[in-house]
Amino acid sequence: xxxxxxxxxxxxxxxxxxxxxxxxxxxxxxxxxxxxxxxxxxxxxxxxxxxxxxxxxxxxxxxxxxxxxxxxxxxxxxxxxxxxxxxxxxxxxxx
Numbered sequence: 001x002x003x004x005x006x007x008x009x010x011x012x013x014x015x016x017x018x019x020x021x022x023x024x025x026x027x028x029x030x031x032x033x034x035x036x037x038x039x040x041x042x043x044x045x046x047x048x049x050x051x052x053x054x055x056x057x058x059x060x061x062x063x064x065x066x067x068x069x070x071x072x073x074x075x076x077x078x079x080x081x082x083x084x085x086x087x088x089x090x091x092x093x094x095x
Contacts, residue, residue: 002027002041009047014056024052 002025011034012019025033025041031054033039 005037005041005044006047009052012053
């Protein structure tokens with residue numbers, strides 16, 4: 001039995017392959033199945049219209065703009081600013 005199934009999500013795997021719609025099964029906090037999931041799960045979520053990017057995190061930031069007013073870029077830990085939730089935990093966005 002799976003712990004969780006995400007149904008109908010658009011998967012972008014970071015390899016450069018085209019995005020595809022699939023179900024994703026999770027067991028023990030790891031992806032166990034990508035494709036058509038028929039196994040039972042403790043919980044199921046319909047993710048139609050959402051995008052899942054397993055295996056990579058988009059490190060997009062705007063820290064490069066600092067170089068226009070500071071010649072040495074600062075890490076967030078030196079500015080007292082916490083990292084953004086998207087950077088630390090990924091993000092859920094509708095297409």
